[in-house]
Amino acid sequence: MRIGIDAMGGDHAPDAPVSGAVMAMKELPASVRLVLIGDRDQILTVLKSKGADSSQFDIVHTTEVIGMGEHPTKAYTQKPNSTISLGFNMLKEGTLDAFASSGNTGAMLVGCMFTIKTIEGVQRPCITSILPKFKGGFGIILDVGTNADCKPELLYQFAVLGSLYFKNVYKNDSPKVGLLNIGEEAEKGNLLSQAAHVLMSDSKVINFIGNVEGRDFFNEKADIIVCDGFTGNVVLKEAESIYYLIKKRGIKDDYFERFNYENYGGTPVLGVNANVIIGHGISNDIASKNMILLSKNVTEARLSEKIREAFKAPMGVPAGDTGGLR
């Protein structure tokens, strides 16, 4: 298995991604080869500072980088030798099994669209975030920002994509799907959630448990919470900001420590034709390590392939085929 890593991606590159790769190597089986994409000299300097054996890694040299603030499409097309562009080209050629970056999220999504493309039948790819559950374990919420405007069918697809992710990577056979809403009753909510509720209720391929509310993110009600990318992004940033304030108040608490993004590796892009993992832009070495471990798990689970197989079956409502679920 070959995992490509954007060595120049994120606020703390190349230190964080390269150090993270060194840390990850200690936990990965010998069958995994990490491919560091970026400035060779800078990569070697970090590897040396960490006392790592550079022969353990492949390095693909380039000096072109897409900055965090650059316009995604423009930068991607104008920088064909950027770390992100090279990563996607290698994914497409099949010389990588996964590609991970904490760099410009927009450019990562553009890379998906321009090279590996969306899986047939998937309307729009989406991204997820972790919800640490109060009683242990965690859930996910999706979409968290890729799709600000959604139609009911799209929310339904998020439910299917999230279920396939949870089932295959987190080994939960029948994850509970909740629809984010502002009341428990089916008829509550805005036009979008009301229509999505009907689609989800009629579906045989997801384990739909009904509406959940803003108070249910951290309880056991649902494993997967589905919402439009606007609401999901607000929810995620609110949780991050409260965690930040908890730290700022000097509060140390085991549960709230699980809000720390470092513990998780980011999110796969769900619904594209290869394993692509996006890390948090502020990723440090630990977060980068976890991004790489997540990449390995996603690849091992053949997630992208599993989603492709599931979507070959009619994903209409109600879908007759179980699409690998339940």
Added chain:
Amino acid sequence: MRIGIDAMGGDHAPDAPVSGAVMAMKELPASVRLVLIGDRDQILTVLKSKGADSSQFDIVHTTEVIGMGEHPTKAYTQKPNSTISLGFNMLKEGTLDAFASSGNTGAMLVGCMFTIKTIEGVQRPCITSILPKFKGGFGIILDVGTNADCKPELLYQFAVLGSLYFKNVYKNDSPKVGLLNIGEEAEKGNLLSQAAHVLMSDSKVINFIGNVEGRDFFNEKADIIVCDGFTGNVVLKEAESIYYLIKKRGIKDDYFERFNYENYGGTPVLGVNANVIIGHGISNDIASKNMILLSKNVTEARLSEKIREAFKAPMGVPAGDTGGLR
């Protein structure tokens, strides 16, 4: 000033609202008369248990109550002698200057529509919630649940209503209005927020500071955060649930204690032809007391009248008249 209180409203009625009224009386000037609406015997029992002089209060007797789980419109029309119905009738007749309840929120809104009605020019009334700021003081967010589906013009009106509330009740001459979005740049967001951004930018009657994100609820960026009622409701319940978990973890912290709903009295219904205040359904005595004090402040500020005056001026975009703002 006569403030009507639904003595039977909320999960802990009549104890909480009546005890709250006794506590409020100790802080209110002699010019304020509290009118307790509900079962006379039950009210007298609570007053006696608190050692209060019942002659300090007016009591309007009725045994009919709209339950928390009842269908708002049905219950309101079928129970003309309910505490909520009586309160609105008295408001309409002018025998009350304000009416406050922690009872069925939906029935309270139906009462507004059926009796005092929406102020001319206001498309839809809305409700707010408090955001405790990390550096002290607080902001508000609106709408938080009355309007799940919004048009851009409605968000703009929320901005105006929120500004009038903040200016007149919280004595802030030029409160900063932020539009909740998923990026700082004007062109970010969903179709709704993009269009609302244009309306707010063009307005001369609000102090629009641009987009704010889910990470900005508790910082100084904006005094008023505007969003649709779906997103606002989710944001509010997420904050409440994290506060609940903080307590459950046994964490004691001065800042997070300010997340306790008890400290605030609820919200006025903004945009209707009288002063109506809605408390939290779970209100205890302290929360009830604060609901009554808020009712007094809102009435003293002549908020409903101020909003009516402001909306007499054209509130179109850009509005030439300052509508009492800035």
